[in-house]
Amino acid sequence: MRRSTRLRQLLDQGVVLAPGVYNALFAKAVEHTGFDAIYVTGFGTAARYGYPDVGLITQTEMVQNLRHICSATNIPVIADADTGYGNVINVRRTVREYERAGIAGLHIEDQVFPKKCGFMEGKAVIPLEEHAQKIRAALDARGDPDTVIIARTDALAPNGWEDALARARAYREVGADLVFVDGIRTMEELETYSRELALKGVPCLYNGGLVPAEEAERMGFKIQILAGLALGAVFKSATAAMQELNSSGATRQTVAQFGPPGEGETVNDILGVPEVYELEQRYDATAKQEQAR
Amino acid sequence: MSSPGARLREAMANGMVLAPFVYDGFTALIAQGQGAQAVYMTGHGTAAQIGLPDVGLASMAEMAGNLGYIAGAVDIPVIADADTGYGNAINAQRTVREYAAAGAAAMHLEDQVFPKRCGFFEGKRCVPMAEPVQKIRAALDARTDPDLEIIARTDAVAPNGWDDAIRRAEAYRDAGADLVFVDGIKTLDDLDIYTSRLVEQGVPCLYNGQLLPVPEVAARGFKVMITGGGHALSYAAVRQALLDLRRGDGVGESRDIDQFNAMTSLLGLPEIYELEKRYAADQAE
Numbered sequence: 001m002r003r004s005t006r007l008r009q010l011l012d013q014g015v016v017l018a019p020g021v022y023n024a025l026f027a028k029a030v031e032h033t034g035f036d037a038i039y040v041t042g043f044g045t046a047a048r049y050g051y052p053d054v055g056l057i058t059q060t061e062m063v064q065n066l067r068h069i070c071s072a073t074n075i076p077v078i079a080d081a082d083t084g085y086g087n088v089i090n091v092r093r094t095v096r097e098y099e100r101a102g103i104a105g106l107h108i109e110d111q112v113f114p115k116k117c118g119f120m121e122g123k124a125v126i127p128l129e130e131h132a133q134k135i136r137a138a139l140d141a142r143g144d145p146d147t148v149i150i151a152r153t154d155a156l157a158p159n160g161w162e163d164a165l166a167r168a169r170a171y172r173e174v175g176a177d178l179v180f181v182d183g184i185r186t187m188e189e190l191e192t193y194s195r196e197l198a199l200k201g202v203p204c205l206y207n208g209g210l211v212p213a214e215e216a217e218r219m220g221f222k223i224q225i226l227a228g229l230a231l232g233a234v235f236k237s238a239t240a241a242m243q244e245l246n247s248s249g250a251t252r253q254t255v256a257q258f259g260p261p262g263e264g265e266t267v268n269d270i271l272g273v274p275e276v277y278e279l280e281q282r283y284d285a286t287a288k289q290e291q292a293r
Numbered sequence: 294m295s296s297p298g299a300r301l302r303e304a305m306a307n308g309m310v311l312a313p314f315v316y317d318g319f320t321a322l323i324a325q326g327q328g329a330q331a332v333y334m335t336g337h338g339t340a341a342q343i344g345l346p347d348v349g350l351a352s353m354a355e356m357a358g359n360l361g362y363i364a365g366a367v368d369i370p371v372i373a374d375a376d377t378g379y380g381n382a383i384n385a386q387r388t389v390r391e392y393a394a395a396g397a398a399a400m401h402l403e404d405q406v407f408p409k410r411c412g413f414f415e416g417k418r419c420v421p422m423a424e425p426v427q428k429i430r431a432a433l434d435a436r437t438d439p440d441l442e443i444i445a446r447t448d449a450v451a452p453n454g455w456d457d458a459i460r461r462a463e464a465y466r467d468a469g470a471d472l473v474f475v476d477g478i479k480t481l482d483d484l485d486i487y488t489s490r491l492v493e494q495g496v497p498c499l500y501n502g503q504l505l506p507v508p509e510v511a512a513r514g515f516k517v518m519i520t521g522g523g524h525a526l527s528y529a530a531v532r533q534a535l536l537d538l539r540r541g542d543g544v545g546e547s548r549d550i551d552q553f554n555a556m557t558s559l560l561g562l563p564e565i566y567e568l569e570k571r572y573a574a575d576q577a578e
Contacts, residue, residue: 019535023317024344025524026531033535048342050318050366052560072344119553120562122569185548209544226538230531231319232549235556237530238320241522242327245313249506251522258529267528271346273414280416 004146007076007104010036011148011203015217020227022048022065024072028270031073037104039225040069042080043117047231055114059085063097070102078148078225081106083113088137095141095149105148107180107205108138110155110167118154118182118207125155128167132174139175150205150223151176157183165196172202178222180205187211194219297398298440301370304330309511314523316342317359318366322559324521325367331398331517334363336374337411338524349408353379357391364396372444372519375400377407381424382431389435389443399442399517401474401499402432404449404461412448412476412501419449422461429468444499444517445470451477459490466496472516474499481505488513 001009010016018037021027022044030038043053045065051057062081070077079098084091091108098106109115110131112124125131135151142149151171155164168179179202184190190210198204198220205223206216216224241254261267295303304310312331315321316338324332337347339359345351356375364371373392378385385402392400403409404425406418419425425445432443445465449458462473473496478484484504492498492514499517500510510518538544557563570576 017538019538021531023342025341025528028344029528029532029535033532033539035535035539044319047319047556047560048317049362050322050560052557052562052565054562054565068343117557119548120557122566208548210548212541212544226544228553229534229538231556232552233530233534234319234527235323235552237522237526238323239327241526242313242324242329245311245507245521246327249508250503251520251526252503255522255526255529258526258533261529261532265532267341267525268346268411268414271341271344273346273348276346276348277416 002144002146003070003074003076003102003104004144004148007037007078007148008146010076011222015213015221016223017213018078018223018225019229020044020225021069021230024068025267025271026230027069027073027077031075032265032270035075037076037078037223038069038073039227040066040077040079040103041227041231042082043227044231045080053115053117053120055082055116059090059094059097063101066098066101066103076104077102078105078107078150078223079103080227081108083111083115084108084134084138086113088134091134091137092141095138095147096143099143099147103147105150105177106138107150107152108134109152109180109182110134115154118152119185123154123158123183125153125158125167128163128170131167132170135171135176136174148177149175150178150180152180152182152205154182156181156189161192161196168197168202168204178203178205180207182207184208184210190219194221198222296438296440297364297370297396298438298442301331301372301398301442302440304370305516309507309515310517311507312372312517312519313521314338314519315363316524316527318362319560320523320527321363321367321371325369326559329369331370331372332363332367333519334360334371334373335523336376339374341524341528347411347414349376349410353384353388353391357388357395360392360397361395370398371396372399372401372442372517373397375402377405377409378402378428378432380407382428385428385432386435389432389441390437393436393438393441397441399444399471401444401446402428403446403474403476404465409448412446413479417448417451417477419447419452419457419461422464425461426464426468429465429470433469442471443469444472444474446474446476446499448476450475450483455483455486455490462491462496462498472497472499474501476501478502478504484513488515 018039020041153167241251312333340351447461
């Protein structure tokens with residue numbers, strides 16, 4: 001089954017919880033810990049390349065990262081496609097490149113290019129009509145009708161709820177599979193999001209951890225992503241390791257905090273080192289001679 | 294500004310250089326933010342983040358690409374894993390030029406058969422010593438910046454034993470390698486042999502591991518130490534966060550604004566806001 005089809009199946013069954021990662025190793029960790037879907041964060045992908053999330057990372061770099069992540073995993077991948085990296089024409093190419101990389105769904109937002117992280121200051125949005133056309137272009141560009149197109153609006157911070165809701169409804173109207181109001185900071189905002197959209201039949205994505213998945217489902221959400229999960233864990237652990245290294249000349253305590261990974265769950269295990277040893281034996285030149293004999 | 298290699302040499306003149314393992318721009322920025330003098334780009338971690346085991350599957354282009362992001366993200370010198378040089382002496386020469394262009398301060402080339410495997414894996418094999426000697430000479434000749442440090446690594450301890458490893462390390466040093474690096478040091482006994490038979494004989498050496506705390510390794514006379522949690526620690530931390538999430542922990546809390554601000558500062562967001570003001574259209578003369 002295609003991963004896009006699988007994602008649609010999951011959406012029919014209840015809320016889809018997709019932890020955010022930004023490289024193939026962490027994506028594998030998501031799959032190995034039993035989640036149904038992976039979210040690939042643009043913030044994290046930018047950070048991985050050493051940049052803040054302000055539209056400096058190119059579509060090529062995003063696609064490159066997605067290719068590695070999709071190759072390394074089998075579950076549906078939902079990807080950040082920022083503004084689509086330009087106008088409607090760029091959006092068409094972005095959808096096709098993302099599909100070829102192997103994603104199941106992607107979100108495109110209505111910020112001006114270059115964009116900013118949904119939680120940063122200084123966001124600005126393009127006119128509603130312009131983004132509605134970008135969503136239509138994205139839907140038309142799909143080579144796989146099951147690819148899930150998610151329309152994101154960043155209008156809440158700069159323009160307030162009225163505009164954000166109008167935009168979300170308009171994007172759904174033109175055919176977006178889901179809408180995604182980003183920049184939800186408080187329970188009050190989350191309740192408004194739920195009441196005005198999610199519980200009124202508009203399929204919605206929630207980015208954040210204000211409530212657990214079961215509660216998000218009760219609030220009517222179809223997808224919950226925790227975009228910052230991997231980045232936050234890396235920041236905390238790598239900072240702690242550096243501080244320990246500076247103070248005591250080792251990283252033992254920081255490493256010990258996480259305990260040894262279980263059987264078959266080390267980095268080398270999940271990257272397939274045991275399989276490589278098997279393949280080496282199977283294709284060993286001397287083994288071939290013995291078979292020929 | 295002096296070249297990355299020159300800055301690394303300057304740092305080494307003041308004592309052992311500690312280079313923590315990093316595998317991307319973000320972890321390099323974290324290390325630099327905590328005062329690291331240099332960072333080490335791990336090949337194992339570079340392969341891991343694109344989903345590959347460290348058995349020679351990641352290409353030179355992928356390694357150099359990652360190096361470019363890391364060296365571009367930080368101001369401190371980057372010591373980079375260059376595996377076998379990705380082929381013969383000719384390939385090694387191209388690798389040196391690509392790594393130099395990507396911003397490396399130092400790089401290590403090893404004597405394993407291609408495709409290689411992680412220094413701590415089973416089943417390593419080394420090519421005859423004359424080949425890596427020539428490869429080191431080729432690498433040295435390919436430098437345009439004489440300060441770029443060429444580090445000769447030998448993987449011979451596990452397959453061939455210490456006598457061969459010592460012979461190789463000495464030969465690579467004689468060929469002109471700036472440092473030698475005996476990899477796969479698993480015990481304190483190994484580290485003692487490494488110290489007495491090479492470091493104390495005046496051969497500049499790199500130590501990869503965490504058998505002893507940093508000051509004790511420095512006291513033994515090593516020039517460079519590469520260590521730290523690297524991608525294995527990140528993986529463990531991410532895995533823990535995922536397991537917590539499955540249990541329902543870590544949600545239902547408000548966003549950690551302090552952490553968000555610390556991360557964005559590290560990534561240079563305040564500078565971006567300043568630049569936006571400086572180059573705003575209404576600031577044009």
